[in-house]
Amino acid sequence: MGKSMISEVASRYREIQDRACEMLEKADSIAKFSRNSWEKEIGSGMTRVLENGAKIEKAAINFSHVSGEYTSEMAKMAGRSSGRFAATGVSSIIHPVSPLVPIIHMNIRYFELNDGTSWFGGGIDLTPHYVDKAEASWFHKKLKGTCDLYDLNFYSEFKKQADDYFFLPHRNETRGVGGVFFDQIEPSGMEDFEKLFDFTSALGKLYPEIYSEILGKKSNLDYSEKEKSWQYVRRGRYVEFNLLYDRGTKFGLASGGNTESILLSMPPQANWAYQYLPEEGSLENETLDLLKKDIDWINL
Amino acid sequence: MGKSMISEVASRYREIQDRACEMLEKADSIAKFSRNSWEKEIGSGMTRVLENGAKIEKAAINFSHVSGEYTSEMAKMAGRSSGRFAATGVSSIIHPVSPLVPIIHMNIRYFELNDGTSWFGGGIDLTPHYVDKAEASWFHKKLKGTCDLYDLNFYSEFKKQADDYFFLPHRNETRGVGGVFFDQIEPSGMEDFEKLFDFTSALGKLYPEIYSEILGKKSNLDYSEKEKSWQYVRRGRYVEFNLLYDRGTKFGLASGGNTESILLSMPPQANWAYQYLPEEGSLENETLDLLKKDIDWINL
Numbered sequence: 001m002g003k004s005m006i007s008e009v010a011s012r013y014r015e016i017q018d019r020a021c022e023m024l025e026k027a028d029s030i031a032k033f034s035r036n037s038w039e040k041e042i043g044s045g046m047t048r049v050l051e052n053g054a055k056i057e058k059a060a061i062n063f064s065h066v067s068g069e070y071t072s073e074m075a076k077m078a079g080r081s082s083g084r085f086a087a088t089g090v091s092s093i094i095h096p097v098s099p100l101v102p103i104i105h106m107n108i109r110y111f112e113l114n115d116g117t118s119w120f121g122g123g124i125d126l127t128p129h130y131v132d133k134a135e136a137s138w139f140h141k142k143l144k145g146t147c148d149l150y151d152l153n154f155y156s157e158f159k160k161q162a163d164d165y166f167f168l169p170h171r172n173e174t175r176g177v178g179g180v181f182f183d184q185i186e187p188s189g190m191e192d193f194e195k196l197f198d199f200t201s202a203l204g205k206l207y208p209e210i211y212s213e214i215l216g217k218k219s220n221l222d223y224s225e226k227e228k229s230w231q232y233v234r235r236g237r238y239v240e241f242n243l244l245y246d247r248g249t250k251f252g253l254a255s256g257g258n259t260e261s262i263l264l265s266m267p268p269q270a271n272w273a274y275q276y277l278p279e280e281g282s283l284e285n286e287t288l289d290l291l292k293k294d295i296d297w298i299n300l
Numbered sequence: 301m302g303k304s305m306i307s308e309v310a311s312r313y314r315e316i317q318d319r320a321c322e323m324l325e326k327a328d329s330i331a332k333f334s335r336n337s338w339e340k341e342i343g344s345g346m347t348r349v350l351e352n353g354a355k356i357e358k359a360a361i362n363f364s365h366v367s368g369e370y371t372s373e374m375a376k377m378a379g380r381s382s383g384r385f386a387a388t389g390v391s392s393i394i395h396p397v398s399p400l401v402p403i404i405h406m407n408i409r410y411f412e413l414n415d416g417t418s419w420f421g422g423g424i425d426l427t428p429h430y431v432d433k434a435e436a437s438w439f440h441k442k443l444k445g446t447c448d449l450y451d452l453n454f455y456s457e458f459k460k461q462a463d464d465y466f467f468l469p470h471r472n473e474t475r476g477v478g479g480v481f482f483d484q485i486e487p488s489g490m491e492d493f494e495k496l497f498d499f500t501s502a503l504g505k506l507y508p509e510i511y512s513e514i515l516g517k518k519s520n521l522d523y524s525e526k527e528k529s530w531q532y533v534r535r536g537r538y539v540e541f542n543l544l545y546d547r548g549t550k551f552g553l554a555s556g557g558n559t560e561s562i563l564l565s566m567p568p569q570a571n572w573a574y575q576y577l578p579e580e581g582s583l584e585n586e587t588l589d590l591l592k593k594d595i596d597w598i599n600l
Binding site (some may be wrong): 036049051058060169170171232236239240243244253259260262263264266267268269270271272273274275 | 360532
């Protein structure tokens with residue numbers, strides 16, 4: 001690549017963060033995102049949090065722009081040799097009030113190393129407390145629609161990567177119905193860089209659109225105490241994934257990032273019950289049966 | 301060592317588990333421990349759980365006796381070359397109902413490798429939601445009393461190891477007021493083996509005695525909603541430690557152990573709040589000030 005593009009990327013990603021906050025505030029109708037800008041030795045960021053909304057229990061949208069020396073641990077985690085790096089990204093998780101509304105997660109990020117290499121990463125994935133096949137299918141079609149504008153291979157490749165990544169081996173469960181995920185795509189030149197930059201930007205824009213639509217459709221449906229309890233148990237799984245496997249969390253904590261911002265992925269409340277086994281034929285049990293890799297959600 | 305001692309150790313550890321359950325049932329006065337024996341390819345175990353007691357919200361006491369091939373990942377975690385291993389241990393965590401009563405954790409374990417080496421590990425540590433200096437001092441004196449019966453260096457060495465191990469770098473906090481912890485002590489011969497076997501057994505016996513006394517003293521004290529909320533936030537830290545750093549949890553999950561038994565360390569409910577900062581001069585703030593390494597609790 002030669003020329004550093006980090007400032008351009010950081011600037012557009014920052015706008016994507018603001019746009020997502022605006023759209024989600026409108027969708028929630030009551031609560032507002034707080035703004036907390038932070039500066040540390042490693043760089044700076046803007047943490048935006050919405051808590052105790054009408055429809056959203058907790059939403060976090062982080063932007064950061066950092067640079068520094070790779071530690072050997074970070075280098076190992078990223079599969080790279082040591083050196084200087086610069087990185088910028090937006091990451092977000094939303095925990096809804098209603099157990100009938102899914103948890104959603106989005107991340108877009110850009111890395112540059114001092115050896116001239118650079119790459120994009122990111123994705124969007126959905127974690128329903130109760131899997132709704134029609135919703136999962138609609139969600140995957142939305143993702144495919146955006147992917148197809150940039151590369152006809154993106155959806156199938158990144159859908160598979162999401163299945164593999166958002167997986168809890170100790171539970172033998174996927175985290176949810178997946179989505180798209182890509183770890184490191186290196187642009188082959190300036191044109192390819194623009195394509196990938198636009199693609200990650202498009203994902204960042206699609207994210208609040210998708211969630212606003214789901215919130216509008218499902219937030220006002222009645223739910224029971226039992227469904228709320230199940231939501232807390234499923235949030236426990238979310239905590240397990242994020243602390244045991246999530247590379248962003250591990251990388252962030254290991255690199256001396258802002259702990260409160262990184263752990264905004266934690267739900268407001270999570271519960272654990274010993275051997276909580278849903279009844280045969282229940283909706284909870286049906287959900288467990290659908291937490292599998294390689295489901296073709298689009299043609300279900 | 302030559303001769304395998306795993307059966308003798310497993311048999312006594314199993315009795316220690318039963319004794320702890322009996323004493324804790326008496327202390328709780330209402331709830332009983334369930335029994336769930338499990339068998340997997342790797343070995344067998346007995347999981348005992350008490351939920352929704354009068355004083356204890358959730359207590360788990362696991363016994364296991366397993367053997368198998370070291371995977372390369374396990375070997376790396378244990379700092380050993382690969383080969384066959386056998387292991388037995390008791391581990392326990394108790395989450396009380398009252399925020400004024402601390403969380404407690406105990407683990408004793410014995411490992412043998414097919415190259416003839418063997419070692420003991422274990423410890424007891426206390427995690428108050430509100431640090432009570434007198435209680436912490438009393439707790440450390442109890443531990444020192446037991447340590448001193450076996451080796452006058454044990455307490456100071458293992459107290460330091462507990463401080464170092466039960467630490468959350470991303471929070472710059474110790475998990476609680478520490479206790480004793482030792483990872484791998486290899487017996488130098490048969491006499492030393494007996495000493496270490498007796499020492500770990502003594503810790504396993506001390507554990508329910510200490511906790512019964514604390515429960516008796518503090519369970520009936522009144523507490524507020526605010527104190528209960530703080531308990532949930534502190535439990536969040538407990539979850540963070542166990543999933544991010546606890547070697548037993550990581551080793552157990554990586555070795556294909558029983559997930560439900562391993563994750564019994566999770567609290568029934570944990571909460572996360574963004575930048576929850578206690579007021580200056582509050583008891584919550586005083587507790588944060590005391591979550592530090594190298595406090596001489598005995599001579600405080």
